[in-house]
Amino acid sequence: MTALEPTIVVRAAPRASRGLWGDAWQRLLRNGPALVGLVCIAIFVVGAVLAPYIAPYDPTVGNLAQGRQGPSAAHLMGTDLLGRDELTRVLYGARISLTVGVIAVFFGLVFGSVIGAVAGGVGGRVDTVLMRIVDVLLAVPGILLAIGIVAWLGHGELQIMLAVGVSYAPIFARLLRGSLLALRESDFVIAARSIGASGPRLLLRHMLPNALTPLIVQATLALATAIIDVAGLGFLGLGPGDPRIAEWGEMLTDSARFLQSAPHLIFFPGAAIVISAIGFNLLGDGLRESLDPRLKR
């Protein structure tokens, strides 16, 4: 076997690179559960945006004589206590729940990221002080912190957004700080520092973009919890405080007394909350897998 055999060089066809986000998007589109999640969310987003055009009735006008009717051809989801069309109210409720939920998570993301970035970026005493504040906020369990803040600030959509946002901020702060601390010792950051990149530039250009992935995943999952928490506040009587406004949680409270005679008034708003929360949970899990393919089960 001394004769030289012709060697065949097989080159892998160069794959068109779509970049990090393009690749992630493609992986997301191949992820069945994530697509189901996207569809769940899309239904409510479309319903919320088009509510004034597709809702069959006015959400604030009811006919008392037709109160608490079960589902029928005229009212697909029946009517509420004041004779208002339940389908219309569920559609308009999507506007409140999605907007308040999204803005609340956005607030939490901004508050949390600023705290986390300063703590993880500056380090030292600043880090210690900020993380102690985060510990204090985390000591109040779950929705209780949001309940306390709404009780303090009073009724209103902005108050709910702030309350839920502040209660989520510590989670984002810890997450970002953790990622930044891990990145501080990574080779490319040390390299950037060695060629003279200064503090803010190092943080904003080199470290933050690499710490975004867990934040995005956590924010998507937080949207599911936010919708549940916002409805929970509404259910406890800490909602927007205006009976004309359709809010899923408040719609449930109003109807609870008539569980026996009008269960549809619990079922439909309840299903709306569950389906939208499932949507964000599935999308969040899908994003986690597509942004970090190593995590794939």
Next chain:
Amino acid sequence: MLRFIVRRVLSAIPVLFGLSVILFGFLHVLPGAGPAEAILGQHATPQLVAQFNHDFGLDRPLYEQYLGYLGRLFRGDFGSSVVDGRAVSSVFLVRFPATIELTVGALIFAVGLGIPLGRLAARHPNGWVDGLVTVISLFGISIPIFVLGYTLVFVFGVTLHWLPAIGQLDPRLRVDPVTHFAIVDAILSGRPNAVVDAVAHLILPSIALGSIPLAIVTRITRASVIDVSNEDYVRTARAKGLSEGRVDSRHIMRNAWLPVTTVIGLQVGGLLAGAVLTETVFSWNGVGSWVVAAIQNHDYVVVQSLILIFATIFLLVNLVVDIGYAFLNPRIRYS
């Protein structure tokens, strides 16, 4: 080990201190003219407001008021309700047993069902059982406590009449409240039907409150068992011919327990917060429904004290979990 415990206990103190400052501020920086207006209403006369502020020491410097507040906290005085004048601590002792009962019931439901479900799912990862379990846990974390609560009440209470839907005990049974734990009181009354009634009352609220921890315990058990099953020592155990049951109990579960126990401990905080919603749905006279009533009555002293008490309990439980974890897993003590 002792050093670890001392360090953990010491680290909880500044957190509680910080929280007491924030909660003190909460009562004193209420939007509007301050606590007097919040409690007496907008139409209170200036004389009445001045009298109120003097009675409650609100006209003294803030640091003095805070030190007074801190001193009272150390003596176990959490203030009194401005609505009925009863001391927070005495009402708390009457109401807290109901919340403990509910939390324990939910934890038993979540752990009792979550661990077998997680193990079942891990046996054949990505099989149909695994898929089913994944769907159940997805529902568990996506369904709000109050939606699940009312659904359970409607199906098992109102429609099927299988289980009682409201309260902790049938008032017709006339069980004397001794310990305020409904089940314990029923046992003390010596009547088996009262015990059955108390347990039956606990079932639906426990399921409603336990749904989120159930989902989390199931997921963690599944992930942990799959993780450990792929370890070399498990393969070795199988290779040397141990029975599947023995491999499962001696090699897999012993190591898979660690993350599961930690997660179970961490659920307690969420359960306490969830009790607020659960007790409202099922009309339980616990601490959770008291928080809601206090907020509706603008009884801020009660709200402030209850948040502080909940946080203290939460921190204590976390402390116990951390110490327990360090006890089970010596590797983390020195890190």
